[in-house]
Amino acid sequence: METTLIILKPDAVQRGLMGRLIGRFEAKGLQFVGMKYMMVPKGLAEKHYAEHAGKPFYDGLIGFVTSSPVLVMAIRGINAIAVCRKLIGATNGQKAEPGTIRGDFGMSGGYNLIHGSDSPESAERELALWFGDGGLIDFKSTLEEWVYDPSDY
Numbered sequence: 791m792e793t794t795l796i797i798l799k800p801d802a803v804q805r806g807l808m809g810r811l812i813g814r815f816e817a818k819g820l821q822f823v824g825m826k827y828m829m830v831p832k833g834l835a836e837k838h839y840a841e842h843a844g845k846p847f848y849d850g851l852i853g854f855v856t857s858s859p860v861l862v863m864a865i866r867g868i869n870a871i872a873v874c875r876k877l878i879g880a881t882n883g884q885k886a887e888p889g890t891i892r893g894d895f896g897m898s899g900g901y902n903l904i905h906g907s908d909s910p911e912s913a914e915r916e917l918a919l920w921f922g923d924g925g926l927i928d929f930k931s932t933l934e935e936w937v938y939d940p941s942d943y
């Protein structure tokens with residue numbers, strides 16, 4: 791099992807897409823183990839996007855993610871990072887495949903609706919930033935036996 795960080799960005803919140811996007815992860819059979827609706831403090835945004843500091847789009851990215859509420863989620867499942875990235879689609883909505891979140895709802899590279907951790911290392915770092923120690927709920931989902939074949943473990 792892996793846990794990954796997913797953020798529904800300000801454009802997803804403002805466009806009223808939260809329920810539809812959450813539903814995609816639920817329908818896939820992924821488990822929500824943490825969720826926060828919040829305004830992102832500038833310092834947290836800067837820590838989260840530290841690898842982009844100094845790039846031409848960095849200031850705009852920080853301004854964007856702190857401009858409106860976001861929904862931060864911790865999602866768990868077998869290969870959750872890769873599964874979520876596939877559900878999310880390519881960064882630019884115009885280039886993302888139909889059937890993905892960005893392919894179905896996005897038209898921009900900058901306003902791209904959603905963030906998802908891109909590796910186990912990123913997920914670990916990002917989950918610690920956004921949820922800290924003890925911020926996630928660890929429980930056995932009764933639906934798990936209907937989502938995964940026992941040979942998946």
